[in-house]
Every structure is written in C-alpha cells, then in structure tokens.
Amino acid sequence: MLNLVLLGPPGAGKGTQAERLVGxxxxxxxxxxxxxxxxxxxxTPLGREAKAAVDTGVLVPDQVVIGLVQERLSAGTPDQGFILDGFPRTVAQASALERLLGELGAPLDHVILFDIPIGLLEQRVSKRAEQSRALGVAARSDDNPEVLRRRxxxxxxxxxALSPFYRQQKLLRLVDASADVDGVDAQIRRFLEC
Structure with missing residues (x-):
C-alpha cells in the first residue's frame, strides 16, 4: 500500500502525475x-460554500475540504492506497489528516511538492483554458491570470508553514515541476524507489 500527498499550485502538473501513479x-x-x-x-451546502471561495481565488475553508476528503477516504478500499492531490494546504488540514489517517491505520509515505515558477504556471493555465474553449467546454472558473495569481x-x-511540518516528519520530497511530464515522472519514480 502506498499513500501519497501531491502539493503544488494550480497548473503544476499534479493531476497528470496522479493519473500516471494511479495507472x-x-x-x-x-x-x-x-x-x-x-x-x-x-x-450541495458544502459546494455553495466552496464556490464563493473558488470564484474569488481564496482557499476553501478547512472544514469544507476536510469534510469532503474524510468522506472520500472512508469510502475507499482499506488496502488500496491513495493519492491526495492538492490536500492538505494548511497546517490545520495536515493535522486533521494526520488524525484521520491514524484512525484508518494508513500513514503517509511521501509528500511530493511540485516546485514551478509562476510565469510557467500562467502559460500552462492559459493553454488549458484555450484547449477547453477549443473543445467547446467552459474553462474552469480558476483558469484566468488574476485568480491564478491570488491562488x-x-x-x-x-x-x-506546511513544508516545515512535513520536512520535520521526513516525508517532504521536492520535484522540479518545470520539467516535462516524463521528467517529473522520473523524479517521482526515484522517490518511490527509496
């Protein structure tokens, strides 16, 4: 069983790498x-509360995110292992996650932080929005430069605050997310082999 957290700003490639890890x-x-x-x-009530935060680019309140994650983790298969993509984002969320995982008997193996310059993030998010429009799909509400900068x-x-929390536990791993998809994948594979 492998339990991971992927941390990084929007557009850093967490979702792409998560798909590879799931596969x-x-x-x-x-x-x-x-x-x-x-x-x-x-x-849903949590959804309405989250929408107000997402549309303005601020972090969704901890209690909303923790509730959603707890629901989903509890619904999974105990020995399957998991990837948390974009959670936790605060020390309060990390502490709540630590308590929850203790109850589930599923400790974290690695916390992978995607490091990437904001200029490249803006390019990636702009490209993602263009691709959505080209497919006739509405762009995500957070796929615009102003909201991206705030996020x-x-x-x-x-x-x-979160990096030292996981560094102290010897779980934090840093990847250069400005590398191409295969390059980031190779970095992650090296962490998992250790």
Missing amino acids: RHGLLHISTGDLLRDAIKAQ VEEFVRATE
Whole structure:
C-alpha cells in the first residue's frame, strides 16, 4: 500500500502525475479540486460554500475540504492506497489528516511538492483554458491570470508553514515541476524507489 500527498499550485502538473501513479499502482486518486467542483456542480451546502471561495481565488475553508476528503477516504478500499492531490494546504488540514489517517491505520509515505515558477504556471493555465474553449467546454472558473495569481499567493503562504511540518516528519520530497511530464515522472519514480 502506498499513500501519497501531491502539493503544488494550480497548473503544476499534479493531476497528470496522479493519473500516471494511479495507472502504475492502482491507487485511489482523491483530487480536492475534483471533489470541490463536483460539490459545486451538485450545489450541495458544502459546494455553495466552496464556490464563493473558488470564484474569488481564496482557499476553501478547512472544514469544507476536510469534510469532503474524510468522506472520500472512508469510502475507499482499506488496502488500496491513495493519492491526495492538492490536500492538505494548511497546517490545520495536515493535522486533521494526520488524525484521520491514524484512525484508518494508513500513514503517509511521501509528500511530493511540485516546485514551478509562476510565469510557467500562467502559460500552462492559459493553454488549458484555450484547449477547453477549443473543445467547446467552459474553462474552469480558476483558469484566468488574476485568480491564478491570488491562488498561487495563497498557496505560497500556506506552503511556507506546511513544508516545515512535513520536512520535520521526513516525508517532504521536492520535484522540479518545470520539467516535462516524463521528467517529473522520473523524479517521482526515484522517490518511490527509496
């Protein structure tokens, strides 16, 4: 069983790498972005609360995200292993996750932090929005430069506290997310072999 956290700003490649890891290891992929978008689309009470935050580029309140993640982890197969994509983002979320995983008997193996310059993020998010429009699909509400900058600033502030939390536990691994998809994949494979 392999239990991972993927941390990084929007557009860093977490979702792409999570798909590869799921394919290789059969892990349960829990993307907080997907959980939030699904809750927003379904207009659940948590979804309505999340929408206000996502549309303005601020982090969704901890209690909303923790509730959604707890629901999903509890629904998974105990020995399957998982990838948490974009969660936790705050020390409060990390502490709540640690308690939950302790109850489930499923400790984390690695926390992989995707390091990437904001200029490249802006290019990637702009390209993702263009591809959505070309396919006739509405772009994500957070796929615009102004919202991206706010989300990256929020991410950096949160990560400044979160990185030491996981570094102290000897779980933090840093990848150069400016590399191409295969290059990032190779870096992650090296961590998992250790």
